[in-house]
Amino acid sequence: MHTTIHTLEGWLAHCERLHPLNIDMGLERVSEVARRMALRFDCPVITVAGTNGKGSTCAMLEAVALQAGYRTGVYTSPHLVHFEERCRIHGESVGASDLIANFAAVEGARTQNGNDVSLTYFEFTTLAILRLMSHARLDVAILEVGLGGRLDATNVIDADCAVITSIDVDHVEYLGPDRESIGREKAGIMRTGRPVVVSDPMPPQSVIDGAREINADLWRFGEDFNFSGDKQQWSWAGRGRRYAGLAYPALRGANQLVNAAGALAALEALRARIPVTAQAVRNGLALVELPGRFQIVPGQPTLVLDVAHNPHSVAALTANLDAMGYFPTTHAVFGAMADKDLAPMFAKVGPLIDRWYFTSLPTARAETAAGLQQKWNALQIVAGGRRDVSSSTHGSPEEALAAAVAAADPADRIIVFGSFYTVGGVLQHGTPRLQAKHMDH
Incomplete structure (x- = not known):
C-alpha cells in the first residue's frame, strides 16, 4: 500500500507511529532502506560526534566553508522550534515542501515489494534528510550524529573525515556507564585510512585505541593540532599550517575554542578536496551563529x-x-x-x-x-x-x-x-x- 501524505506534519506523525521504540540501536534496518534508495554522496562528508559541542562544531565548519564559496549542506538534531531547522542547504533551513518528496521516497523504499522495514522516527527522518542532501549538488556535507556514533543512523554514510568533540557521560542506557564505553560508541564513525579529528583534550583511551585498530588517520588535540590565546585573539596550528591573530568565534563561551580548533583541523585534513583560505577562516568564525548556545x-x-x-x-x-x-x-x-x-x-x-x-x-x-x-x-x-x-x-x-x-x-x-x-x-x-x-x- 502506498501512503500519500501531503504535509510535513502528516509525515512526522506517520514516522512517530511506525516503530514502538523511540530509540532502537542498530544499523541493519537503516542500511537496508539506504541500500534500496541507492543513497550516496558525491562530495566530501564530515561526520561530527560527541556529547557536547557537536552543533557548534557543525556551525563553524559550515560558516567557514560558506565563506570559502562552497555549497554546504548540514544535518543537525534536535530542532529548537521547527523541524526544518534540522537541515540547512547553503546556510538556509530547508522548506517543508522540499522535505515531502524525500519522506515519500523513504516510505517507498521502506515498503518496497511488501518487505516492510520498521524505522524509528529518527531513522526515517534522517534518511529523508540525507536523501535531500545527496540530491542538492553540495560541495561538502556536514552530518551531526544524533546519539553515540557506531549505531547512529548517520553512520550509514562513510565519513571522509570524522570529528569527535567532547566526551562525557550522557544517555547511559544506550551508550554505557562511563567515558570509555561511550568513547567506543563515538569511535564507530571512524573509517580506515581516513582522518579522524579528536578535539577532546582528554579523550578516553577507547577512542585512541579505536583509531589505531582500524588504522584511521588520527588527529589528536595537543599533538597534531593545538590552539593558544590571550584576551584579545587566538591562534591555531595544525600539521604544516598556522592561523595567527584570529578573532574569537562569534559563538560565546569557554569551550568554543576547543570546537573551533577541531573544525579547523577537519578542514585542514580535507584541504586537498575543499581548500579554504585564511580569510574564509577569519570571516566564517567571526560570523557563525547558533541559537540556544549561550x-x-x-x-x-x-x-x-x-x-x-x-x-x-x-x-x-x-x-x-x-x-x-x-x-x-x-x-x-x-x-x-x-x-x-x-x-x-x-x-x-x-x-x-x-x-x-x-x-x-x-x-x-x-x-x-x-x-x-x-x-x-x-x-x-x-x-x-x-x-x-x-x-x-x-x-x-x-x-x-x-x-x-x-x-x-x-x-x-x-x-x-x-x-x-x-x-x-x-x-x-x-x-x-x-x-x-x-x-x-
Whole structure:
C-alpha cells in the first residue's frame, strides 16, 4: 500500500507511529532502506560526534566553508522550534515542501515489494534528510550524529573525515556507564585510512585505541593540532599550517575554542578536496551563529538561552555565567528529561541562582516541574540550604519565563536552560521582546 501524505506534519506523525521504540540501536534496518534508495554522496562528508559541542562544531565548519564559496549542506538534531531547522542547504533551513518528496521516497523504499522495514522516527527522518542532501549538488556535507556514533543512523554514510568533540557521560542506557564505553560508541564513525579529528583534550583511551585498530588517520588535540590565546585573539596550528591573530568565534563561551580548533583541523585534513583560505577562516568564525548556545538576547533584564542539559555542558554554562559580571538577582527557568543526572548540574550552577522556575515539558520523557523541584529541595537539605533560594513550578517554559519576567528587575538576569524543549518553548512563544527579535527565524 502506498501512503500519500501531503504535509510535513502528516509525515512526522506517520514516522512517530511506525516503530514502538523511540530509540532502537542498530544499523541493519537503516542500511537496508539506504541500500534500496541507492543513497550516496558525491562530495566530501564530515561526520561530527560527541556529547557536547557537536552543533557548534557543525556551525563553524559550515560558516567557514560558506565563506570559502562552497555549497554546504548540514544535518543537525534536535530542532529548537521547527523541524526544518534540522537541515540547512547553503546556510538556509530547508522548506517543508522540499522535505515531502524525500519522506515519500523513504516510505517507498521502506515498503518496497511488501518487505516492510520498521524505522524509528529518527531513522526515517534522517534518511529523508540525507536523501535531500545527496540530491542538492553540495560541495561538502556536514552530518551531526544524533546519539553515540557506531549505531547512529548517520553512520550509514562513510565519513571522509570524522570529528569527535567532547566526551562525557550522557544517555547511559544506550551508550554505557562511563567515558570509555561511550568513547567506543563515538569511535564507530571512524573509517580506515581516513582522518579522524579528536578535539577532546582528554579523550578516553577507547577512542585512541579505536583509531589505531582500524588504522584511521588520527588527529589528536595537543599533538597534531593545538590552539593558544590571550584576551584579545587566538591562534591555531595544525600539521604544516598556522592561523595567527584570529578573532574569537562569534559563538560565546569557554569551550568554543576547543570546537573551533577541531573544525579547523577537519578542514585542514580535507584541504586537498575543499581548500579554504585564511580569510574564509577569519570571516566564517567571526560570523557563525547558533541559537540556544549561550545566546544572550539584548534588553532588560538580560536573557541568556542555553541548551546545556548534562554535567559537562552545565559546567561550561556556569563558567560563562560567572564571566558575565554582577547581577543583583539571577532567575533560572529549567526543564529536563527524567533520565538526567541532576545532582552534579545543580551543584555546579546552583550557587549562581537566586530563584528557580521549574517547568514541565511537552514530552513523555521529561521530568515534571514538581519532580525537578523535589530533587532540588532534597539536595538543598543535604547541602544545609545556607542561602535563601526560592523555587516555583510551571506547566510550560513560556509560563515559567513569564513568571521570571514578572518577578525580575531590569538589572537582573534570567537564564533559560536544559532540554532543547525548554529553550525551544521560549523561542517559540517567548516574551514580546523575544518575538520581535526572532521574527526572522
